[in-house]
Amino acid sequence: MSNAPRRPGAAPGLAFNVPALKGAGLLALIAIVIAFPQVYTNPAVTNYGVFALIYITATSGWNIFSGNTGYISLGQAVFYGSGAYAMGIAARDWNISGTTVFALLPLSMAVGAVIAVPFGLVALRVRRHTFIVITIAFFFIFQQMAFNFSFTGGSSGLGSPFLNWPGASYNTPFYYIALAFAAGTVAIAWLVRRSRFGLQLRAIRDDEDRARGLGVRAMRVKLSAFVISGAITAGIGAVWFYYINQVEPQTGFDPLFDLTLVLMAFLGGYGSISGAVLGALIIEPLTLWLNTQPAFSGGSLSEILLGGIFLVVVLFLPRGIIPTGGEIMTRLRTRGRAAVAPATTTGSNPRTAPAPSSIGGGVSGGAQ
Numbered sequence: 001m002s003n004a005p006r007r008p009g010a011a012p013g014l015a016f017n018v019p020a021l022k023g024a025g026l027l028a029l030i031a032i033v034i035a036f037p038q039v040y041t042n043p044a045v046t047n048y049g050v051f052a053l054i055y056i057t058a059t060s061g062w063n064i065f066s067g068n069t070g071y072i073s074l075g076q077a078v079f080y081g082s083g084a085y086a087m088g089i090a091a092r093d094w095n096i097s098g099t100t101v102f103a104l105l106p107l108s109m110a111v112g113a114v115i116a117v118p119f120g121l122v123a124l125r126v127r128r129h130t131f132i133v134i135t136i137a138f139f140f141i142f143q144q145m146a147f148n149f150s151f152t153g154g155s156s157g158l159g160s161p162f163l164n165w166p167g168a169s170y171n172t173p174f175y176y177i178a179l180a181f182a183a184g185t186v187a188i189a190w191l192v193r194r195s196r197f198g199l200q201l202r203a204i205r206d207d208e209d210r211a212r213g214l215g216v217r218a219m220r221v222k223l224s225a226f227v228i229s230g231a232i233t234a235g236i237g238a239v240w241f242y243y244i245n246q247v248e249p250q251t252g253f254d255p256l257f258d259l260t261l262v263l264m265a266f267l268g269g270y271g272s273i274s275g276a277v278l279g280a281l282i283i284e285p286l287t288l289w290l291n292t293q294p295a296f297s298g299g300s301l302s303e304i305l306l307g308g309i310f311l312v313v314v315l316f317l318p319r320g321i322i323p324t325g326g327e328i329m330t331r332l333r334t335r336g337r338a339a340v341a342p343a344t345t346t347g348s349n350p351r352t353a354p355a356p357s358s359i360g361g362g363v364s365g366g367a368q
Helices: 018-039 043-069 076-093 098-123 128-148 171-194 196-206 208-213 218-244 255-268 273-291 301-316 321-334
Strands: none
Touching: 018 043, 018 171, 043 076, 043 171, 043 196, 043 218, 043 255, 043 273, 076 098, 076 128, 076 218, 076 255, 098 128, 098 218, 171 196, 171 218, 171 273, 196 208, 196 218, 208 218, 255 273, 255 301, 255 321, 273 301, 273 321
């Protein structure tokens, strides 16, 4: 039996090992996501898993930049669509087919990183609303380029190489590829969060001018995070393209993609790693399910509903589910605890304590 002293005010029998519980929960989650396509073999069900993992990756990649710096980007579809088109053009022009196409994923990520450099050098010179407007402008530029350039296929888009996989298990390899991307992105986000680089990003978010005064090279730091975010988003965009077998300008460069990422991040918890994951796990399966319902298919009712959810989140849950839930749990754990008594001088008489007006002021006379 442990003889360790109990915290003041802690209820007996409720001293949990929080790190052990978190570790056990993480291991259970890993086991669940790995076993998911083996337990639920129906392609209609595994499709939900593939798209959820795609959006977990995209939202976590968005969060690495926007969540840490406070710069709300509405141009992530630039990287998403560019990664998809990079894979499609390379596979077509180099006559690559079958599973060899997956070797083009690093190329797609490199394309996203290269695009992020001039994009960031222009957009990151401004802040707040002007930055958002510039990202939207870049988005429409790339969408119109996809519509009008011949090598992109114009309005017809590009088709992916054919995969001769059995229909019943077609989704499973894509599920594990998307899972690897999602796990890698979450790991990168965690490493950034705990690094000096992440501290500099959050300093920029809190007060960029003060961060510059403390020696943070703000432009270099912001651009580095933007490049990482762009490379991740382009890579998962290539996976999405090969999974659905086609990319078109209006689907690769979709404005709803950017708005969905922002909704997912804000719903789960803006700036939170677990919040980005939770938001994607809620919104994307919900969107897919709504699109299968007769009342929502073939129209814009699902988009209207998502817009309503966004409005409710901003008004009534501005910090998101994870931070708000953490605050509630903290209040529940501390409820009923005795207040900590202020320190007093040994042997002093509480009746002769100084008046509140004298606390913090100058001391007159010597010690009694």
